[in-house]
Amino acid sequence: xxxxxxxxxxxxxxxxxxxxxxxxxxxxxxxxxxxxxxxxxxxxxxxxxxxxxxxxxxxxxxxxxxxxxxxxxxxxxxxxxxxxxxxxxxxxx
Numbered sequence: 001x002x003x004x005x006x007x008x009x010x011x012x013x014x015x016x017x018x019x020x021x022x023x024x025x026x027x028x029x030x031x032x033x034x035x036x037x038x039x040x041x042x043x044x045x046x047x048x049x050x051x052x053x054x055x056x057x058x059x060x061x062x063x064x065x066x067x068x069x070x071x072x073x074x075x076x077x078x079x080x081x082x083x084x085x086x087x088x089x090x091x092x093x
Contacts, residue, residue, distance in 0.1 A: 038079035050087040065089050 051065065069084035 037073070040074075040079055040081045042081055042083040044083075044085045047085055047087045054087070054089050063089075 047067065051067065054065065055063070066088040067084045068086040068088060069082060071080060071082050073080050
């Protein structure tokens with residue numbers, strides 16, 4: 001199957017113990033979520049308002065934060081839904 005040049009292989013952070021052999025095996029495949037499924041994004045209004053308020057109160061032009069949620073496969077198996085329902089402003093340090 002065709003793999004676009006902009007896609008990069010998976011890479012994992014270093015760890016103290018190895019859980020599997022990191023040597024690549026088999027053919028390269030595309031792992032992009034839209035390759036096999038129809039994605040849908042659902043965002044809770046309260047979460048969006050919290051993020052907006054935090055952005056307005058922040059003195060810096062850019063800041064880091066986390067939007068947390070769940071990823072579920074639809075009942076028909078044709079699509080996936082990402083539901084974002086939590087906002088975490090993170091820490092400055």
